[in-house]
Amino acid sequence: MSKGPELIITEKDNAARRIADILSGESAEADRINGVNVYKWGGKRCIGLSGHVVGVDFPPEYNDWRDVEPVELIDAPIDKHPTQENIVAALRRLARNARRVVIATDYDREGELIGKEAYELVRDVNEDVPVDRVRFSSITDREVTEAFDNPDGLDFNLAAAGEARQIVDLVWGAALTRFLSLSARQLGDDFISVGRVQGPTLKLIVDREREIEAFDPEDYWELFADLQKDSESFEAQYFYLDEDGNEAERVWDGDDAEEAYETLRNVEAATVDSVRRRTRTDDPPAPFNTTQFIRAAGSLGYSAQRAMSIAEDLYTAGYITYPRTDNTVYPEDLDPRELLDAFTANRTFGDDAQNLLEQEEIEPTAGDNETTDHPPIHPTGELPSRSDLTEDEWDVYELVVRRFFATVAESAKWEHLRVVADAGGLSLKANGKRLVKAGYHEVYPYFNSSESFVPDVAEGESLAVTDTEIEEKQTQPPRRYGQSRLIETMEKMGIGTKATRHDVIQKLYDRNYIESDPPRPTRLARAVVEASEEFAELIVSEEMTAQLEADMQAIARGDASLDDVTAESREILEDVFEGLMESGDEVGKHLQKSLKADKTVGACPESDHDLVVRKSRRGSYFIGCDGYPDCTYTLPLPSTGKPLIMDEECDEHGLSHVKMLAGRKTFVHGCPLCKAEEADAEEDLIIGDCPECGAGAESETPQNGDGETDGEHGELAIKRLRSGSRLVGCTRYPDCDYSLPLPRRGDIEVTDEECEEHDLPEIRITYDDSDREPWDLGCPICNYRAYQAEQAGGDELQSVKGIGEKTAEKLKAAGIEDVPSLKEAEPDALADLVDGVGPDTVRKWQSAAD
DNA sequence: GCAAGGTC
Structure with missing residues (x-):
């Protein structure tokens, strides 16, 4: 019997460190094996994995997409192999002489599987060591100590349920992805993927787009009147009771609307029929889980991906708790007063924390979802100072802090005032609301708490009708899903997990299935959904997850085996492939056509082919003729962003407008041919000598391409390029490539002022929109240097190359x-x-x- | 190079 250490294995390093601290009474020391943290104290070692450290895949002989028929993947063997070599090696080294192993991975299904993977790695090197499993819902003194006092065994059935999921996902995903990609001859970076989660998510987006397109708008009218009491005026809206006796504001018939408007216009006063006052309690929100956090960050302008990435950084730095959680109920051991206390000395949060502490009772809100792996997202009580974080990080941190504040704050109270009046036999209503007790709004400013004014009036009172209005409107198509609505809907449908939903959306962007924000589906996305609906309906249906979930529960209960479930799933996929293989050519053609439609800008002016967006070997985008090399017509595109073809077309050339997607720097380029023609028509405007090869330049004698002096001196000119960008550049381009950037928007004005350092005129940018102030850009060299300094983090010296x-x-x-x-x-x-x-x-x- | 799920 070996006398080696006891080895504790957790799911991640962070958990390992905290558990080691708890069990050792903070005496554990960090050591590194193979670059992996190992915490040691007494006779114990604790190591954190990084989630799954082994992955499932087909053996290497199945790697070549062209050599293997996709259908063969259905019955291909599946291997497990280490994906995190260093962690696996460290684990093996520690396990070899361990006297006992304790698996302390997260308390959920995936955690059980990760634990079993660790168990197998341990068994590979140590056949006899006893292996225990401990389960706890949050990493606190009490829970961890209790769990380690009452160890249990691994739940192999639960782990097998997770393995079944891995196999089903791999087999369906890989076989169908390869089939679609091969049929459309898309084998490079732009392969065509489908999967159990991305499929239904994409269908959600495509279905909504179909609804929007099929939508037939209907005209209706709404009528308003301003009522006046003393000198106070407020707006009221016309309403009537429809055939079901429900209150309605929309008038569907134009003549009826006109008639009501005439009546309203001719009355001078309205009589108050009823006044109703009600107070409504507005309860504070539940604690943050991942989905609700993403939603709140979304309303601050952060994409789902960005919000999660910031949250992960804040978590790693120790400022907030683990950001991937479904839980909306604080654990019992979270003491709100203690946590609030940590904020009382803070400049930003101190007053709010103090006020909250002065409440008689503090009872945090709770949501519907209580899970066992992680607490809701909340601040840890370790506070960053403002300068420790970037602006965005602080923004998100403040959101998390304030959400915690809100969950321990009091309810708000609103007073609603509803007034109904009669004007010439027509009913008018006005709804006022007043925040009589701010409650949690005091500490959580992210919800709308604006009031609407309606004065105190009495029944029977007469009010002057001062202004009337009729508005013609149209019913609107359903709105596109925004990223956070999409994630909420995925959660409701039960697809994806807290840790993957935002990644799935990112994947749809990466695969060229969706574009812009809120996301819009491409033609390719529609074709993929259409092909799936026809031949592999399950892969775009939420049913697949529901069925798999039921099967997994059966495995976990011991009512089914992993082999039963995966064999049945493989049989269904065999059937799918029968239909698919018969129509492979047809499917491929449809996909190819859609791919081309996504890239087509319009007809080539010099041949019978289409102009399409292409990527140069250097990775930049341009527009070229599809008839290349027979036709070599091209148009340039701006160098920043990824081109998106818009619905709008150029009246003159019939080409689609192009938008350049570049996050916050996204802009509309417009018709690429118009841009090129504008540049051709505009003459260069000379503003001075080129500092590199001009008359005053000291450094070098101008040379032509052959390295001989050409005797010519370069000048600096303001130029407009065919790609639409503008710059200050040397007239000897391309022999001299000296250039300085100019902004894309606005009119360029060359002023009389001159920069003494560079002998160049100062430049001013003016804008057509009257409310925008002109921008005194100044000397273009000074401006560029300041810009570079800003890019280098505010340090001017770092703007110098080297x-x-x-x-x-x-x-x-x-x-x-x-x-x-x-x-x-x-x-x-x-x-x-x-x-x-x-x-x-x-x-x-x-x-x-x- | 395929999926989805962990984690960074």
Whole structure:
């Protein structure tokens, strides 16, 4: 019997550290094996995995998509192999002489499977060591201690349920993905994927788009009147009772609307029929789970992906709890007063925390979902200072803090006032609301708490009708899903998990299935959904997950085996493939046609082919003729962003407008041919000498392409390129490629002011929209230098090529604070002052700084 | 290079 250590295995490093702290009474020390943290104390070791450290896949002989018929994957063997070699190696080393192993992975199905994977790795190197399993719902002193005092065994059935899911997902996903990609001859980076979760998610988006397109708008009218009491005026709306006796505001017949409007217009006063006052309690929101957090961050303008990425950073830094959770009920051991206490000294949160602490009773809200793996997202009580975080991180951190505050705050109270009046036999109503007790709104400003004013009136009172209005409207198609609505709907449908839903959406973007935000489906997406609906309906249906979920529960209960479930699933897929293989060509053609439609801008002006968006070998986008190489017509596109073809077409050329997607820098490029023609028509405007090869340049004698002096001096000119961008560039381009950027929007005005340092006129940008102030961009060289400095994190020195963060620090220590002083410095003297820098390097910087 | 699920 070996006397080695006891080995505790957790799902992630963070959990390992916290559990080690609890069990050791904070005496555990961190060690590293193979670059993996191992916490040790007494005779114990604790190591954190990184989720699954082994993966399932087909053996290598199935790797070549062209050599293997997709249908063969259905019955192909499936292997498990380490995906995190260093962790697996460290685990093996520790397990070899362990005297006992305790699996302490998350308390959920996937955690049980990860635990079983660890168990198998342990067994590979140690046949006899006893292996226990501990389960706890949150990593706290009490729960962890209790769990380790009462160890249990691994639940192999539950783990098998997870394995069945892995197999079904791999077999269906890989076989169908390869089939669709092969049939459309899309084998590169742009393969065509389907899967149990991405399928129904994509169908959700495509179905909504179908509804929008099929929508037939209907006209209706709404009538309003301003009522006046004393000098206070408020708006009331006309309503009537429909045939079911329900209140209705929309008038569907134009003549009826006109008639009512005439009546209303001719009355001078309305009589108050009824006044109803009600107070409504507005309860604070439940604690954050992942979905609700993403939704709240979404209303602040963060994409689902971005919100999660920030949350993960805040978690890793120790400021908030684990961000992937379904739980909306705080664990019992969370003491709200203690947590609030941690905020009382803080500048931003102190007052709110103090006020909350002064409440007599603190009873946190609770949602419907209580799970066992992680608590709802809340601040840890370890506070960052504002400068520790980026602006976005602080924004999100504040949201999490304030959400916690809200959940322990009091309800708000609204007073609703509803007034119904009669105007010439027509009913008018006005709804006012007033926040009489702010409650949680005081600490959580993210919900709308705006009031609407209706004055105190009495029944029978007469009010002047001062203004009447009729509005013609149309019923609107259903709205597209935004990212957070999509995630909420996925959650309701039971597809994906808290940790993957936002990734699935990102995957749809990456696969060219959706574009823009809120996401719109591409033609390719429709074709994939259509093909799936016809031949493999299950893969775009939420039913597949529901069925799998039921099967997994049967396995977990012991009522079914992994083999039963996977064999049945494989049989269904065999049937799917029978239909699919018969129509493979047809499916492929449909997909190819849609792929091309997504790229087509319009007809080529020089041949009978289409113009399509293409990618150059250097990775930039341009527009080229589909008839290439017979026709070599091209049009350039801007260098920033990914082109999206819009519905709008150019009246003159019949080409679709192009939008360049680049996150916050997204802009509409418009018709690419118009842009090119505008550039051709505009003459370059000379503003000075080129600093590199102009008359005053010291550094180099201008040379032509052969390396001989061509005797010509370059000048700087404001130019408009065919790609639509504008710049200040050398007239000797391409022999001299000196250039400075100019903004895409606005009119460029060359002023009389001149920059003394560079002998260039200062430039001003003016805008057509009258409310936008002109921008004094100034000297283009100074402007570009300031821009580069901003990009380099506010440090001007780092804008110079060759100077990084460390060098900038050294230069500052030597008294060089900015670019002008760098340029004035004597190279030999400066080199003496700065470690590891020679006079030639200084000269290089000086010429680069120009 | 395929899925979906962990985690970073």
